[in-house]
Amino acid sequence: MKETPLSNCERRFLLHAIEEKKRLDGRQTYDYRNIKITFGTDYGCCIVELGKTRVLGQVSCELVSPKLNRATEGILFFNLELSQMAAPAFEPGRQSDLLVKLNRLLERCLRNSKCIDTESLCVVAGEKVWQIRVDLHLLNHDGNIIDAASIAAIVALCHFRRPDVSVQGDEVTLYTPEERDPVPLSIHHMPICVSFAFFQQGTYLLVDPNEREERVMDGLLVIAMNKHREICTIQSSGGIMLLKDQVLRCSKIAGVKVLEITELIQKALENDQKVRKEGGKFGFAESIASQRITAFKMEKAPIDTSDVEEKAEEIIAEAEPPSEVVSKPVLWTPGTAQIGEGIENSWGDLEDSEKEEDDEGGSDEAIILDSIKMDTGEVSNVGSQDAPIVLSDSEEEEMIILEPDKNPKKIR
């Protein structure tokens, strides 16, 4: 679907409001929207909501052989997908530019910053290493995808637990989650992206732009930082020219924001861990509000199926019996079986078939294949019989035998 274009008056209104330091949702220039983090029942699954922008993150792992030039390091794979439900304009062929840009930024932020210790993912040097795969799905696009995606990625990685492995000499034992508790990944630091949108050639800036603001912005500056104030990635796009002190100021703001966000993430992870340990209920089911008109919950419901048998018998008695499907598969050789022999070849009797077209019109029961006459010939007799063969050792008692002069079905 095509993106609905932004009207000129809306654009003017937004820019005017920004010049007066006002935002449509009432935030201040440096304010972030509400961040909400919920976890699923499997480890490594989380949904992050940044205002209305929603991203689903899932981490999974697999044992593979390592890359040839990095034999002792594990493999990290990141994939951000813009789901078609996130915005009507996201169609499979149409989003390549934005998708590539986001994926590249995410990779630089997480892979090049070495936040995950890849050496610890090695099981047997040169033979088996863990491949950690992070899949992110954008579910709703309301601006600032990169921030939400980076938070989702790092939260999912921190939440994830991989199966425990032990190596004794040449033997490698992989324990299932039931045998031994899964082990968390070793994460050095948590890089988080902070986006700054610039308007009017860099005069005005906004933190965490929402979708409307993104549409009217001139350029975007993304700074990925961790809580130790180390910059992991910095990227400026849109072709705006920024002054040195503007960039420095942005990095200071980013430092403050990242600290807040990291605290929030830590609290969410701790909460989830506590709930899991105490055996309480966790998962997405708990995050659905109970007193909302648009939500509905129902507890485990036993179904009373005791009287179904009588009802079923009644209905079966009333219904006509299904026509017999006589199919005895004939095994020619191992791997080749044949059910039936298809319809009799009627190329020879064209004059007859035209005559019988009138009788054919009336009978419409042969829609389903059941009533095709089944010539299940013996292994030695292949095809070209006119009369149907009744197998003497057939297990089917009632076999509907059709007369040879009536073609049950026309060849389409």
Add this chain to the structure above:
Amino acid sequence: MEGALRANAKMSTESGVESSPRGPGCSLRHFACEQNLLSRPDGSASFLQGDTSVLAGVYGPAEVKISKEIFNKATLEVILRPKIGLPGVAEKSRERLIRNTCEAVVLGALHPRTSITVVLQVISDAGSLLACCLNAACMALVDAGVPMRALFCGVTCALDSEGTLVLDPTAKQEKEARAVLTFALDSVERKLLMSTTKGLYSDAEV
């Protein structure tokens, strides 16, 4: 007529078992549903069955590509995305089943030359995924205001080796079962809209 009666028989017997007593497995897991959670799609719903959770978003009726337009009804498209990895053949076949079910209930004739897109995202999979997808799709279509002839719901049942029937199986029960059957039923006449089965089972069990 005959087909409809047979469908009725099928539908009623799907929750019956030959003669063995009802086991304790005949209960649905805790389920929950929330509508209108996403701001961009016209309709959205999240459906949870136990630990299985599916999020559905519906766009429509909206503009359709000329190559895909149908002159007298709406073009229905279903997209199912798995959580991990790229969508494969299994997703395509599930999309087809869901699309066939939706096409049977959505009144496409009221919106010709438009497209109705249902996007499903698997949030977590712990058994009876197809039924959960069907339910989420139905709730999302309702939330979007797409005219429908009836509501529909999906139910999965698993038959294990002894012949006991379990409704709404978990992933473990599905793996150990000898047959897994999923049905879609409509709400008005309780007729069967779609059925898909996997495994070994006899006619009577169905």
